[in-house]
Amino acid sequence: MLRRASYVIGITLACLSCGRDELRRDTPAARGTTVVVALGGDPGQLNPAITTGGGVHPVTDQIFNGLVGLDEQLRPVPELAERWDVEDGGRRYRFHLRRGVTWHDGVPFTSADVVFSFEQVLLRYHSRTRAGLGPALQGISAPDDSTVVFEFRHPYAPLLLRLDVTEASIVPKHVYGDGQDLLAHPANQRPVGTGPFVFTSYARGDRVVLSRNPRYFRPGLPGVDHVVFRILASNATAALALESGDVDYSSSVPGPDVARFKANPTLRVVQSTGGSGGSVCQEVLIPNLARPPLNRLDVRRAIYHAVDLGFIAERVYFSQGQAATGPISSRHAWAYTAPGRHYAHDTARAAALLDAAGLRRQADGTRPISLSFVHAANQVRLADVLRDQLRAVGITLRLEPLDFNAAVDRVFVKKDFDLGFASFCNGADPDIGVRRVYSSSNIGPIPFSNGAGYRNPVVDSLFDAGSATLDLEARRQTYARIQEILAEDLPYFWLFDSAGYRAWRATFTGFRPWSGAFLEAVRPVEP
Amino acid sequence: MSERRRASLLRFATRRVLLLGPFASLLVVAAFTLIQLAPGDPILLLAGDGGTPAYYAELRAYYGLDRPLPVQLTRYAGALLRGDLGQSLTYQRPVAGVVLDRLPATLVLGFAALVVGVGAGLGLGLLAVQRPHGRMDGAIRLWTSIAYATPVFWLAQGLLLLFAVKLAWLPLGGMTSVRDTGTALGGVVDVLRHLLLPALALGLSLSAVTGRVARASLLDALQAPFVLAARARGASHTRVLLRHALPNAVIPVVTVVGHHAGSVLSGAALTEVVFAWPGLGKLLLDASLQRDVPLAMGVFLVGMVSVVVANVVVDITYHALDPRLELR
Numbered sequence: 128m129l130r131r132a133s134y135v136i137g138i139t140l141a142c143l144s145c146g147r148d149e150l151r152r153d154t155p156a157a158r159g160t161t162v163v164v165a166l167g168g169d170p171g172q173l174n175p176a177i178t179t180g181g182g183v184h185p186v187t188d189q190i191f192n193g194l195v196g197l198d199e200q201l202r203p204v205p206e207l208a209e210r211w212d213v214e215d216g217g218r219r220y221r222f223h224l225r226r227g228v229t230w231h232d233g234v235p236f237t238s239a240d241v242v243f244s245f246e247q248v249l250l251r252y253h254s255r256t257r258a259g260l261g262p263a264l265q266g267i268s269a270p271d272d273s274t275v276v277f278e279f280r281h282p283y284a285p286l287l288l289r290l291d292v293t294e295a296s297i298v299p300k301h302v303y304g305d306g307q308d309l310l311a312h313p314a315n316q317r318p319v320g321t322g323p324f325v326f327t328s329y330a331r332g333d334r335v336v337l338s339r340n341p342r343y344f345r346p347g348l349p350g351v352d353h354v355v356f357r358i359l360a361s362n363a364t365a366a367l368a369l370e371s372g373d374v375d376y377s378s379s380v381p382g383p384d385v386a387r388f389k390a391n392p393t394l395r396v397v398q399s400t401g402g403s404g405g406s407v408c409q410e411v412l413i414p415n416l417a418r419p420p421l422n423r424l425d426v427r428r429a430i431y432h433a434v435d436l437g438f439i440a441e442r443v444y445f446s447q448g449q450a451a452t453g454p455i456s457s458r459h460a461w462a463y464t465a466p467g468r469h470y471a472h473d474t475a476r477a478a479a480l481l482d483a484a485g486l487r488r489q490a491d492g493t494r495p496i497s498l499s500f501v502h503a504a505n506q507v508r509l510a511d512v513l514r515d516q517l518r519a520v521g522i523t524l525r526l527e528p529l530d531f532n533a534a535v536d537r538v539f540v541k542k543d544f545d546l547g548f549a550s551f552c553n554g555a556d557p558d559i560g561v562r563r564v565y566s567s568s569n570i571g572p573i574p575f576s577n578g579a580g581y582r583n584p585v586v587d588s589l590f591d592a593g594s595a596t597l598d599l600e601a602r603r604q605t606y607a608r609i610q611e612i613l614a615e616d617l618p619y620f621w622l623f624d625s626a627g628y629r630a631w632r633a634t635f636t637g638f639r640p641w642s643g644a645f646l647e648a649v650r651p652v653e654p
Numbered sequence: 655m656s657e658r659r660r661a662s663l664l665r666f667a668t669r670r671v672l673l674l675g676p677f678a679s680l681l682v683v684a685a686f687t688l689i690q691l692a693p694g695d696p697i698l699l700l701a702g703d704g705g706t707p708a709y710y711a712e713l714r715a716y717y718g719l720d721r722p723l724p725v726q727l728t729r730y731a732g733a734l735l736r737g738d739l740g741q742s743l744t745y746q747r748p749v750a751g752v753v754l755d756r757l758p759a760t761l762v763l764g765f766a767a768l769v770v771g772v773g774a775g776l777g778l779g780l781l782a783v784q785r786p787h788g789r790m791d792g793a794i795r796l797w798t799s800i801a802y803a804t805p806v807f808w809l810a811q812g813l814l815l816l817f818a819v820k821l822a823w824l825p826l827g828g829m830t831s832v833r834d835t836g837t838a839l840g841g842v843v844d845v846l847r848h849l850l851l852p853a854l855a856l857g858l859s860l861s862a863v864t865g866r867v868a869r870a871s872l873l874d875a876l877q878a879p880f881v882l883a884a885r886a887r888g889a890s891h892t893r894v895l896l897r898h899a900l901p902n903a904v905i906p907v908v909t910v911v912g913h914h915a916g917s918v919l920s921g922a923a924l925t926e927v928v929f930a931w932p933g934l935g936k937l938l939l940d941a942s943l944q945r946d947v948p949l950a951m952g953v954f955l956v957g958m959v960s961v962v963v964a965n966v967v968v969d970i971t972y973h974a975l976d977p978r979l980e981l982r
Binding site: 161168171172177178179180181252253254255257258310311315316330331333334355357358359360361363364367368370371373529530531532533535536537541571572573574575 | 692702741742746752755756811825827829832927932939943945
């Protein structure tokens, strides 16, 4: 009996040790400062130039660089490019690269890497760069080792905001230019960058470990020795881990936890625009304009009056941002204007509009409008509130919660819905993101495209004009006109301009949540 | 065990394993079709949003996702026969490698949950039959009902809040600490500390089932003539309980445990997500949500094989424990 028991104990310990050995190499040395970051999903692969996927960039944006970075106001600042000249009225951009930069394996970084990254990788595989930059770009050349020239078919204003590490990470030609398939390249599992942190190890489903790049081109940075990304799929677990000190930074704070976190002296809670890449997110209801009754403007206006945006901002999104007023988020400071037509919460006005549209209340109090609401299951709170608010004016909302992927498929690909939902996350310029939602050339079976099916040639040409002018005031006026027209046409119901909470342990400072490279300047707080 | 019995055990095991073939083929077809029928497109998660239809179509062709379902299934089955589980879309690595990386963590968790479930269950059963229908027995029956009815995700969150956040006795998640623990022994202790809460969460409902079954079968065994005979020979109460009643009462417990092997795996999916345990359960969930069909199939196949193997092991153990049973 005793012998059997000792076998069992022996085998258990052996099993535990082998699991332990598997992970042991991923544990950074006890020496030095380690900052632990909660990561919502397993990245899978670590090549940022072939994907815009949200699980990859929070990690890779610390390993790689873009030609430019973004400051807190989302303005371009030098990164791999030290400076740049805009020539020929915005048709040509000449970038002067920083000298003396080396890849993590010691090979010097040159203009050939930039040309390779764009021509062979980004313009082929990075969905946003390929779709946004590709059509406007005529060619890229490298007159010498430290100069890169972008030539455009017409003046192109948003370029500088398309070149940060999230939108256009520069990858090494000497690694990826070996003729192997880029989508299955071995370096996608062991990335080599120029960024502040060097890849150390990746234990799938558990953690990614990075270490300080001692040759980083910004003196004194980074401020910590190791970064450990812990993969914590559950938001609730990530929040608990932050409170208990197991994690030092979380880029999302569940709404109900915000007040408790703010009251906790060991935590710092900051409201900021989206995560990696300074993305500006807006939560939007999508009416299917190809189907009655939402193809009617008066019905859409009635619905927007019936929806209480203030209540949704407070109770559904826990004030992690503010009620939206139009198609451009108020977080896009220079491009945003409050549109002239405002849809205040007014159920009497909504009822009057519906009556006038011939959709009168029936004997049971409802109107002859029943809408399917296709949404991801994590939006059930919004769905409940919407159902109640629309019921108050006699509209029936049939809830259809699905998993995220299935909901995207129903709304954007199959277009089988009356009312859909999306969180559109856009770049630092309205041309990067906002445009795709309203442009008539972007109605197709593509996720996060113009899902409503809105067509307005005036809006299309205004978006063209907005991206082809370098004069900021002229651009602002163009976008103001777009916002005015869209508020009149109401092709979407804009609910909420997000600025979520990020939280970190007070023992660290220097996080830059607006930027992809949010860990570059992190350092421990001096005692 | 006699030579004859050993040979018949071997024949029995071989027959069970051979049956696995047709059974597995059916399950592969069913699982592949079901996963493919779910709406959604893995390409969106791979490439990210904002692309053109041409780009997404190019990627779909690259991964062979543009082919009709029967063609994809035939290709998959062909590769499977050659021992190739395919390439994971998310990890861009062979599925077998990804699954094998995560298998040890799930085995450790599953084994620990079994130890908790069976150990606690047998203990409860033994305590309950000390005085059948007495207070202790009533309390244990109430406890097993509550434990069986408690959802694993709720229990997991509760354990985390109490032991990891409020009391801060145990770590919050993962399998090892981020900070190094030094010696090899320190490493084992570290894993055990991480293992305790997930094993408790996963093992609790199993302990309720085994506890109830152990109680019932112990009560039966204690009424049996051989127990009466042992008592007549002057054997002590403890000896009667542990040497005579328990070995006989254990047989139904083993059956129940075998049949719960599948639910341990499905429960592991929930437990692993809450405790960030880097195992197969979490991998299956991620693969399904990301429509990574080859990976989901890979995990599914491993799960299926383990359930079948667990059942074969249970059958064999069952027959080894009870020589009266014929092997068929």
